[in-house]
Amino acid sequence: MPLVLYRFPITPVIDEIRFMDSFSWPRGEDGEFTHGATDIIGHRGEPVVSTTGGNVVVQCRLGNRPIAPGVGNSPNGGNYAVIADYAGYFHYYAHLMAFPSVRPGSVILPGTPIGLLGSTGNAGSPHLHYQIWSPFAEGEGAEDYRSSVFRRRFRNPVNPFPELARLARAQFGVSPTAAGRYHIPPGQFRC
Numbered sequence: 001m002p003l004v005l006y007r008f009p010i011t012p013v014i015d016e017i018r019f020m021d022s023f024s025w026p027r028g029e030d031g032e033f034t035h036g037a038t039d040i041i042g043h044r045g046e047p048v049v050s051t052t053g054g055n056v057v058v059q060c061r062l063g064n065r066p067i068a069p070g071v072g073n074s075p076n077g078g079n080y081a082v083i084a085d086y087a088g089y090f091h092y093y094a095h096l097m098a099f100p101s102v103r104p105g106s107v108i109l110p111g112t113p114i115g116l117l118g119s120t121g122n123a124g125s126p127h128l129h130y131q132i133w134s135p136f137a138e139g140e141g142a143e144d145y146r147s148s149v150f151r152r153r154f155r156n157p158v159n160p161f162p163e164l165a166r167l168a169r170a171q172f173g174v175s176p177t178a179a180g181r182y183h184i185p186p187g188q189f190r191c
Contacts (some may be wrong), residue, residue, distance in 0.1 A: 001087040001088065001177060003067050003089060003112060003132065003134075003156075003158055003160070003163055004052075004087070004163065005035045005051040005052055005085070005094060005110075005111035005160070005164065005166075005167055006051060006053070006111075006186075007049060007050065007051050007110040007111045007167070007171075008041055008051070008164065008168060008171050008172070008176050009040065009048055009049060009050075009051050009093065009114075009128055009130055009164075010033040010042055010047065010048055010049070010117060010128060010169040011040060011047065011171075012043075012046060012184055012185065012186040012187075013046060013047065013184075013185065013186055013187075014043040014045060014046055014186060015041075015042065015043035015046075015170070015186060016038070016042070016182060016183055016184060016185050016186065017040055017041065017043075017075070017183075017184045018041045018042070018091040018182065018183050019038055019039065019040040019041065019043035019161075019164060019181070019182050020038075020161075020176075020180050020181040020182065020183075021038065021159070021161040021180060022037070022038055022161075023036060023038060023157075023159040023160075023161055024187055033168070034143075036131060036157035037058060037092075037124045037129050037130055037131035037157065037160070037186075038127055038130050038131075038164055039127045039128070040127060040128040040130060041125065041126070041127045041165075042117050042126060042127065042128070042169075043096060043117065043126060043156055044119065044126040045097060045116050045117060045118075046126075047116060048093055048096060048113070048114045048115050048117055048128055049093070049110075049111045049112060049113055049114060049118075049166075049178070050083055050102075050108050050109070050110055050111060050114055051091060051110060051163075052083070052085040052086075052089075052091065052110055053085065053086060053108060053109045053110055054083045054084050054085035054086055054091075054107075054108060055084050055105065055106065055107055055108070055109075056070050056071060056081060056082070056083055056103060056104050056105060056108060057069075057070025057071075057082040057083065057084050057090070057101050057104065058070055058078040058104040059104070059106050070082045070083075070104045071099070071102060071103065071104050071158065073102050073120070073121075074094075074121060075121060075122065076094075076121050076122045077092070077094035077095065077099070077120075077121045077129065078094060078095045078096065078118065078119070078120025078121025078123060079094075079095070079098060079099050079100060079115065079118065079121070079159040080092060080093060080094040080096065080100070080121075081093050081100040081114050081115065081118045082183070083108065083114075084101075088132070088134060088142055089132050089133065089134050089158065090132065091130070091131075091132055091170065092127070092129070092130070092131040092132070092135045093114050093115070093128060093129075093130060094121065094129035094130075094131070095117075095118055095119055095121055095123040095126070095127060095129050096114070096115035096116060096117070096120065096128075096132070096172075097115065097116040097117060097118025097119075097120065097126075097161065098117050098118070099115075100114050101113055101114060101115055102114055102115075103170055121154070130160055130164070131157055131160070132157060132158045132159075132160045133156065133157050133158065134156065134158050135184075136163075137154060144162065157182050164182075165182065168182045170186060172184045174188050176180045
């Protein structure tokens with residue numbers, strides 16, 4: 001089933017937010033793995049909402065990987081939440097300012113508040129690390145990564161950028177710059 005997002009994860013209220021396709025950017029000391037996510041940069045405290053409907057993961061184990069809570073704190077991701085949508089994708093929202101406002105097992109709708117934009121964990125500046133995985137991801141948008149933030153627990157990350165770009169155009173009326181960056185000023189949301 002193709003990935004479909006229904007709501008952009010941040011509606012800027014305080015200041016502009018920015019993002020570009022950072023999915024394949026090298027990570028690690030020698031670039032031995034790729035980012036596997038899109039970082040959305042903004043002002044600390046901007047509201048972060050769910051991009052889709054689903055359930056907040058209670059805990060998960062795929063294959064022989066360790067059990068992970070669906071809401072918690074990790075050294076790299078800081079305060080995070082994982083939401084399983086109805087198509088089978090897992091959505092990871094990381095670096096939230098405080099512990100997420102959603103609770104494991106909760107049923108949520110697109111636009112449900114998750115937390116506030118922050119820089120917890122291994123983050124130099126406030127941003128949302130938004131990553132999507134599919135246990136059955138193959139084909140367009142899916143790549144086999146030797147390592148990424150949650151490759152240890154899930155299967156292949158799927159690039160969220162095309163859907164985020166579509167939502168930025170539809171919900172905020174913005175187009176990318178020549179360099180492929182999106183800049184969304186506060187107060188631009190339209191239904």
